[in-house]
Amino acid sequence: MSSGPKLGxxxxxxxxxxxxxxVLGDGRYRLLAQSGADDxxxxxxxxxxxxxxxxxxxxxILVGDLSDIQAVxxxxxxxxxxxxxxxxxxxxxSRVIDVLTPGSGLRMEEGVLGVVVAEWTQGTDLMDLIxxxxxxxxxxxxxxxxxxxxxxxxxxxxxxxxxxxPQRIRVTPDGRLRLAFPGARPEAIARDDVKGLGxxxxxxLTGKWALPGGPSGVPVAPTGPDGAVLxxxxxxxxxxxxxxxxxxxxLEDTSVGGIRTSAAxxxxxxxxxxxxxxxxxxxxxxxxxxxxxxVWTTQKPLSGRGHRRKLMVSVALLAVATIAVIAWLGFxxxxxxxxxxxxxxxxxxxxxxxxxxxxxxxxxxxxxxxPIAPGAVGVYDVTNNPDNANRANRAxxxxxxxxxxxxSYFQPFPTLKPGIGLMASFAEPVKLASVTITSKSAGTVVExxxxxxxxxxxxxxxxxxxxxxxAGQTQIQLNDHDATQHVLVWITKLAGSxxxxxxxxxxxVFTRAQ
Numbered sequence: 001m002s003s004g005p006k007l008g009x010x011x012x013x014x015x016x017x018x019x020x021x022x023v024l025g026d027g028r029y030r031l032l033a034q035s036g037a038d039d040x041x042x043x044x045x046x047x048x049x050x051x052x053x054x055x056x057x058x059x060x061i062l063v064g065d066l067s068d069i070q071a072v073x074x075x076x077x078x079x080x081x082x083x084x085x086x087x088x089x090x091x092x093x094s095r096v097i098d099v100l101t102p103g104s105g106l107r108m109e110e111g112v113l114g115v116v117v118a119e120w121t122q123g124t125d126l127m128d129l130i131x132x133x134x135x136x137x138x139x140x141x142x143x144x145x146x147x148x149x150x151x152x153x154x155x156x157x158x159x160x161x162x163x164x165x166p167q168r169i170r171v172t173p174d175g176r177l178r179l180a181f182p183g184a185r186p187e188a189i190a191r192d193d194v195k196g197l198g199x200x201x202x203x204x205l206t207g208k209w210a211l212p213g214g215p216s217g218v219p220v221a222p223t224g225p226d227g228a229v230l231x232x233x234x235x236x237x238x239x240x241x242x243x244x245x246x247x248x249x250x251l252e253d254t255s256v257g258g259i260r261t262s263a264a265x266x267x268x269x270x271x272x273x274x275x276x277x278x279x280x281x282x283x284x285x286x287x288x289x290x291x292x293x294x295v296w297t298t299q300k301p302l303s304g305r306g307h308r309r310k311l312m313v314s315v316a317l318l319a320v321a322t323i324a325v326i327a328w329l330g331f332x333x334x335x336x337x338x339x340x341x342x343x344x345x346x347x348x349x350x351x352x353x354x355x356x357x358x359x360x361x362x363x364x365x366x367x368x369x370x371p372i373a374p375g376a377v378g379v380y381d382v383t384n385n386p387d388n389a390n391r392a393n394r395a396x397x398x399x400x401x402x403x404x405x406x407x408s409y410f411q412p413f414p415t416l417k418p419g420i421g422l423m424a425s426f427a428e429p430v431k432l433a434s435v436t437i438t439s440k441s442a443g444t445v446v447e448x449x450x451x452x453x454x455x456x457x458x459x460x461x462x463x464x465x466x467x468x469x470x471a472g473q474t475q476i477q478l479n480d481h482d483a484t485q486h487v488l489v490w491i492t493k494l495a496g497s498x499x500x501x502x503x504x505x506x507x508x509v510f511t512r513a514q
Contacts (some may be wrong), residue, residue, distance in 0.1 A: 004151050004460055007475040009362065010266070018034070018044060018046065018061060019031065020032060020033055020034075021162055022109075023107060024048070024100070024112065024115055024245070025060070025098075025100050025115065025117075027051070027060060028050060028051055028052055029049070029050060029057065029115075029117070030048060030049045030051060031047075031048050032046070032047045032048055032049055032056070033046070033047050034047075034454055035047055035058075035125060035167060035170075035180075035181070036044050036125075036165075036167025036168070036181075036215060036220070037167070037215075038165045038167065038168065038181075038185075038213070040183040040185060040212075040213040040380050041062070041065070041078065041162075041183070041186075042062060042063050042064050042071065042075075042113075043060050043061065043062055043078075043181075043183060044060075044061045044063060044075070045058070045059070045060055045061075045167055045168065045181045046058070046059040047059075047120060048485075050117075051059055052333075053128070055142060056117045056120035056445045057097070057098075057117050057118065057119065057120050058094055058117070058119065058120050058121065058180050058181050059115055059116070059117055059118075059181075060114070060115065060116040060118070060181045060183035061112060061114075061115050062074075062075040062078055062079070062113045062114040062115070062116075062183070063111050063112060063113065064113045065109065066102070066111075066113065071113060072102075072113055073186075074185075074186045075101075075113035075114040075118070076101065076113075076114070076187055077186035078113040078114065078116070078183050078184065078185065079099050079100075079101050079116060079183075081159075081183075081184050081186075081234075082096050082099050082116040082182055082183050083096070083099050083257070084159060085159050085161065085182055085184075085209070086099075087207050088153070088154055088157055088159055090149070090150040090153050090154070091148025091150070091176065091178070091365045092120045092146040092147045092148075092149055092151075092176065092177070092179065093154070093178065093179045093182065093345065094118040094120075094121050094178060094179060094180045094181070094182060095118060095119050095152045095162060096116060096117070096118050096182050097117055097118060097119060098117035099115070099116055099117065099430055100114060100115035100117070100323070101114050102114070109166070114438060116181075116182060116183040117494050118181065118182050118375045120180075121170040121172060121173045121178050121180040122172065123170050123173050123178075123410060123444050124170065124171050124410050124499050125167070125170060125171070126167070126169040126170060126171055126177065126200070126203075127166060127167065127215070127268075127401075128171075128499070129143075129171055129204070130175060130203065130204065130207045133205065133207060133234055134205050134206050134207045135204045135205065136238075136271070136388070136390075137205065137238070137240050137272065139204075139407070140201060140204035140205055140243075141177060141243070141269050141272045142199055142385070143171065143176065143177050143204065144173065144177055144197070144200065144269060145266065145269050145270075146162065146176040146177060146178070146205065146264055147169070147178065147197065147200070148197055148262050148266045148269060148462050149266065150178075150179065151163055151193045151194070151197055151262040152261075152262045152263050152266060154193070155190045155193065155261070155262065159499065160184045160188050160189060160190055160192070160193060160249065161179055161182065161184060161193055162179075162182065162184030162185060162188050162192070162193070162196075163179045163185060163193050163197065163200075164188070164192050164193060164195060164196025164199065164211060165213070165214070165215075165217070166182060166199075166200065166203060166209060166214065166215060167181075168181040168182075169200060171410070173410050173411050173416070174416060175416070177200065179317065184498050187375065189262070189286060190261075193251055194259060194260065194262050194265070195211060195250060195251055195254075196211070196267055197250060197262055198210070198246070198247050198248075198249070198250025198251050198259070199211045199250075199251060200266065201246070201247045201250070202221060202229070202232060202247045202251070204247075205232040205236060205239050205244070205247065206232050206235045206236060207219065207244070207351040208220060208221040208222070208235075208269075209221060210229045210247075210251055211251070218414075222235070224468070228248070228391070229248060229251060230254065231242040231247075232247050232248075232252045235335065236300070236353060240259055240272060242271065243267050243268065243272055246259065246264070246265055246268040250259065250265055251484070253344055254490065255372050259400070274470070284375055285337070290485065300302045310335065312487045319451075319511060341429045370511060370512060371509055371510065371511055371512070372430060372432075372510050372511070373396065373510070374396060374424035374425055374427045374487075374510065375425055375426055375427045376424075377392050377393060377395060377396050377423065377425070377508075378423055378454070379392050379404075379421075379422060379423075380420070380421045380422065380423040380454075380488055380490070381420055382417070382418060382419075382420075382457075382458055383416075383417050385417075387405075387407040387420055388404060388405060388406070388407070391403075391404045391405070392404050392422060394506075395422055395505045395506070395508045396424070396507070396508055397507075399507070400438045400507040401506070401507070403439075403440075403504040403505060403506040403507075404504065404505050405502060405503065405504035405505075406420050406491065406494060406502055406503050406504070407502065408496075408500055408501065408502040409494060409501040409502065410499045410501070411501070412493065412494055412497075412501045413491075413492060413494060413501075414491060414492075418458065418492075419447075419458075419491050419492045420450075420490075420491050421446075421488050421489050421490035421491055422488070422489045422505065423451070423454050423486060423487070423488050423489075424486070424487045424488075424489070424508065424510065425454055425485055425486050426484075426485050426486075426487075427485075428485065429483035429484055429485050430483055430484065430485070430510075430512055431481065431482070431483045431484075431512065431513040432478050432481075432487065432510055432511060432512060432513055433477070433478060433511045433512065433513035433514070434475055434477050434478055434510075434511045435448055435465070435475075435476045435478065435487075435489065435508065435509070435511070436473055436474070436475045436476070436507075436508070436509040437467075437469055437473070437474050437476065437489070437505060437507070437508060437511055438472065438473050438474075438505070438506040438507035438508075438509075438512070439469050439472075439474070439486070439503070439504060439505050439506055440469070440471055440472075440504060440506065441469060441471075441494075441495035441496075441502070441503040441504050441505075442469060442470050442471040442495060443468065443469070443495045443496075444468070444469040444491060444493060444494060444495045444503040445466070445467070445468050445469075445492050445493035446466070446468075446469060446476075446490060446491050446492070446493070447463050447465070447466050447488075447489075447490040447492055448463070448464050448465040448466075448467075448476060448478060448487065448488070448489060448490075449461040449462060449463050449464065449487070449488040449490050450462050450464055450481055450482070450484040450486065450487055450488070451484070451486040451487075451488055452484075452486070453486060456484050456486070457460070458490070461488055461490075462481070464478045464479045464481045465477065465478045468493075469495075469503075471497070478513075487510065488510060489505070491503055
């Protein structure tokens with residue numbers, strides 16, 4: 001009698017269940033948790049523990065009835081393809097380290113026709129990445145590029161990976177998609193990998209799966225009257241046309257204009273990434289965001305005619321904002337001198353000060369104390385990968401219900417980044433008394449820093465206050481500092497724990513010192 005896990009009354013059923021704690025491979029591999037199932041290939045996907053080498057592994061377990069000749073032949077073809085793929089190494093694919101078959105001399109558990117053993121991929125499931133909704137186009141592009149490069153390399157080597165099911169893919173801690181459960185179906189061809197790449201892109205952009213045989217519970221991509229899936233840009237208007245088009249065309253029949261190779265997809269991904277890099281210093285325009293905003297990094301400015309043109313637009317926008325602020329200040333000063341003094345109230349521009357009855361007004365206007373709005377605000381990031389750059393202005397839109405938030409990190413700072421922040425720039429040098437932060441992310445730790453320029457390296461900025469945010473409003477009193485035009489709200493610790501580390505800032509209010 002086998003000591004391994006039983007697969008139910010019908011050993012050949014695709015829905016037969018292995019159980020955590022069971023063992024395979026003569027007791028070498030102990031099952032820990034199931035990651036998914038690919039019913040098209042009668043495969044169950046598990047995380048397991050290699051008792052001999054004391055490490056976690058990924059198991060693609062092929063289930064079926066040993067008396068079913070066709071099922072046995074299909075499982076044999078899958079394991080043969082996996083053995084061929086073991087010679088292929090790429091960061092976008094988990095390396096095959098063992099293959100178990102009924103003829104390998106090992107006792108196979110009932111209902112198990114073969115097992116593909118691969119390195120375990122740390123990180124999180126792909127499906128967990130979209131639980132809160134689709135990803136921005138830039139994030140989807142960065143995630144997908146390593147997997148696309150792996151598929152392209154495998155196809156050049158004459159291999160098919162089988163990257164056409166979302167539960168076979170995991171997200172590494174450094175933000176790359178990786179084929180974590182190798183084991184291509186017997187009938188799979190290179191075109192299926194291309195379709196899979198397009199379907200994963202569609203999933204990241206829309207939260208919907210566009211190929212048959214997807215996991216239960218994942219919304220199916222809607223189709224039009226002709227039966228073709230709707231373009232991502234139809235469901236999410238912010239998706240760039242080129243990216244939307246490549247996702248749809250990769251799913252279509254090549255006889256009607258479908259994309260044939262992963263190289264064509266990679267070309268578009270590279271193009272989107274290049275466009276993002278060129279616009280890293282100016283504010284992207286979207287329908288739901290108003291106002292001027294900029295994105296700053298500590299990277300050297302890129303050269304090129306397109307970049308210079310966009311930089312000139314950014315400078316023009318900042319100049320307009322500066323002129324508006326100066327005009328407002330001029331109006332306030334003129335009003336201060338033109339108003340008749342009374343014995344009841346002092347100048348309204350001097351908040352927190354009062355004038356005694358009968359006391360004459362000072363001949364010069366004092367520096368106003370109180371809230372002061374920055375002329376521009378942008379995401380400051382030392383890795384040239386700013387989080388939600390197009391939402392930075394939500395932190396200063398006087399509406400605490402709208403917020404800028406960081407990405408959700410699987411590991412806390414400083415694993416992937418030393419921090420992330422918002423850089424506020426003022427029209428003229430100011431000395432601040434306090435910064436009030438409205439946030440729902442209790443436990444977030446921030447530093448208030450001043451900088452000589454918006455692109456100053458982080459080690460050249462000066463800390464003038466540190467605080468841990470509570471839910472709601474947190475007022476941070478600032479140490480005495482020189483007047484500055486650039487103030488950085490730098491997040492060094494995110495709220496949350498485990499695989500969900502994220503913070504948001506609903507509103508920033510800067511108060512000028514007297």
